[in-house]
Amino acid sequence: MILGQPSPVAAVYDRRFRPPAVIDRRYSVLLFVRLLLTLTLTLPLSAPAAESSEPARLAAKSLLLDIVGTGDKLVAVGDRGHVVISSDGGRTWTQSLTPTRSVLTGVSFPDAQHGWAVGHDGVILATGDGGQTWARQDDGKDLATVWLDVLFRDALHGYAVGAYGRFAVTADGGKTWTAAKPSEDEVHFNRISAGTDGRLYLAGESGAVLTSKDNGQAWDRLEVPYDGSFFGILPLDGTRILAYGLRGHILRSDDHGTNWEPLHSDVQVLIMAGTRLRNGVIVLAGQGGNCFLSRDTGLSFTHWKPADFGTSVADLVEAADGAVITVGEAGAVRLELPKP
Secondary structure (H helix, E strand, O other), X not given: OOOOOOOHHHHHHOOOOOOOOOOOOOOHHHHHHHHHOOHHHHOXXXXXXXXXXXXXXXXXXXOXXXXXXXOOOEEEEEHHHOEEEEOOOOOOOEEEOOOOOOOEEEEEOOOOOOEEEEEHHHOEXXXXXXXXXXXXXXXXXXOOOOEEEEEEOOOOOEEEEXXXXXXXXXXXXXOOOEEOOOOOOOOOEEEEEEOXXXXXXXXXXXXXXXXXXXXXXXXXXXXXXXXXXXEEEEEOOOOOEEEEEHHHOEEEEOOOOOOOEEEOOOOOOOEEEEEEOOOOOEEEEEHHHOEEEEOOOOOOOEEEOOOOOOOOEEEEEEOOOOOEEEEEOOEEEEEOOOOO
């Protein structure tokens, strides 16, 4: 377990999403984390479901919470129903209008054409043309549900996960969704990921790390030596996985999560996102633009703070040219990794 004093943001989150009546809006990072971690559950409900997103010249620079590569394109989603698409590695972006103004928190594309996005107010969107147009798959009535992530294995089979243990599966491309319950605890599921061997992983609050070997029909909770919140599980080659979350916690398992080794970090900030690049480098990122790099398949990490970059990162992905594209408080940002 990595010891140290919690950051102000971590302290807010450690209240397990049961926030105080008044949240200080002066700090943009707290606004960002509040949106990302569903602290908006205490605020008034969003605009009616019939409303659509509006054209915004700076949509790519607004709050974005998730990003995915779809072949030669990048698709990012975020606040006010924004969806932005880049065909040049994140240098320029175009906005696609959606039938919602709700916060979009997750996006998944199993192929270049079929994609899904989820968010607040129970919103589930689908596209069949690479993100150019979107249609709603929810009925617009479940305004209390906050989805936090979505994962599709192919154009038919997908999963949506969210706050207070919400979990739903589809086997027909989202035409119908069936509720399921991976855990008896109503913890918030922050992210769902899949390994190359087909295993699924759920990362959530209160040390919740779950895995499924049968496409999500049954789930086992893994014993993890940290009871704080996790924001993602990054499967690597073979049996190795990484878990990351609050206060700079990074844990590695070489046996699918049976045993864990904490990896020390001197910078104890909230880590929200992780990816492995094609050259094998692992990049984790989060609060304040702090990044952590591993060039030895996750055995160790070094801290990296890009110059002139201090905004929090919600997700990141590799562009075709090897650049890292982050999304978060500052919208979409291209980063060039330091040389070894």
